Amino acid sequence: AQKVTQAQTEISVVEKEDVTLDCVYETRDTTYYLFWYKQPPSGELVFLIRRNSFDEQNEISGRYSWNFQKSTSSFNFTITASQVVDSAVYFCALSDLGSGNTGKLIFGQGTTLQVKP
Amino acid sequence: EAGVAQSPRYKIIEKRQSVAFWCNPISGHATLYWYQQILGQGPKLLIQFQNNGVVDDSQLPKDRFSAERLKGVDSTLKIQPAKLEDSAVYLCASRKGQGALSYGYTFGSGTRLTVV
Numbered sequence: 001a002q003k004v005t006q007a008q009t010e011i012s013v014v015e016k017e018d019v020t021l022d023c024v025y026e027t028r029d030t031t032y033y034l035f036w037y038k039q040p041p042s043g044e045l046v047f048l049i050r051r052n053s054f055d056e057q058n059e060i061s062g063r064y065s066w067n068f069q070k071s072t073s074s075f076n077f078t079i080t081a082s083q084v085v086d087s088a089v090y091f092c093a094l095s096d097l098g099s100g101n102t103g104k105l106i107f108g109q110g111t112t113l114q115v116k117p
Numbered sequence: 118e119a120g121v122a123q124s125p126r127y128k129i130i131e132k133r134q135s136v137a138f139w140c141n142p143i144s145g146h147a148t149l150y151w152y153q154q155i156l157g158q159g160p161k162l163l164i165q166f167q168n169n170g171v172v173d174d175s176q177l178p179k180d181r182f183s184a185e186r187l188k189g190v191d192s193t194l195k196i197q198p199a200k201l202e203d204s205a206v207y208l209c210a211s212r213k214g215q216g217a218l219s220y221g222y223t224f225g226s227g228t229r230l231t232v233v
Contacts, residue, residue, distance in 0.1 A: 105152075105160070109157075
């Protein structure tokens with residue numbers, strides 16, 4: 001069975017602090033995709049990144065960076081120099097290529113990030 | 118490119134009433150998903166369509182939920198009769214293909230349902 005765990009329910013930081021959101025996943029498949037989404041108060045899910053299981057290179061995009069470690073089944077997300085606009089709920093998600101390759105996403109419970117001015 | 122359109126944006130109904138949600142995916146997207154997001158949880162897949170055929174409805178409570186995708190374009194999700202625990206945001210998403218290499222997932226803004 002596939003599962004995504006985001007152990008941090010809520011995180012509160014002060015603006016300009018760095019913050020890391022943790023994500024641990026479980027899957028029996030050797031080929032899969034991992035995602036991060038942002039859900040601001042308006043409710044839409046905003047795509048941040050997709051990573052396939054064969055690409056363990058870390059990625060940086062502006063103030064965002066992602067650390068994928070297959071050995072620990074983790075895909076952590078770091079925001080550097082956080083800003084108030086980063087306040088949102090962040091979801092980690094898994095999509096495997098089993099089950100007929102349906103592409104369905106399995107989401108974690110989400111981490112609510114509050115960045116205070 | 119226009120996004121995934123959903124309506125209504127909000128809906129409040131009494132328990133045992135029926136309700137329907139509508140989704141218009143991105144033009145040309147063959148795969149359409151309905152997810153249910155209960156407050157404080159991540160979205161959970163209810164049903165997936167490939168064109169107008171159902172691919173996965175294993176998590177759909179079929180005694181009260183139904184969905185269709187006529188002509189492989191728009192989709193409607195219905196709840197009849199609604200229960201208090203159906204209060205959630207219903208998200209529609211579409212994707213161009215079904216395979217792993219066609220991952221452009223796009224979500225709509227969702228319909229927030231409150232059952233009182």
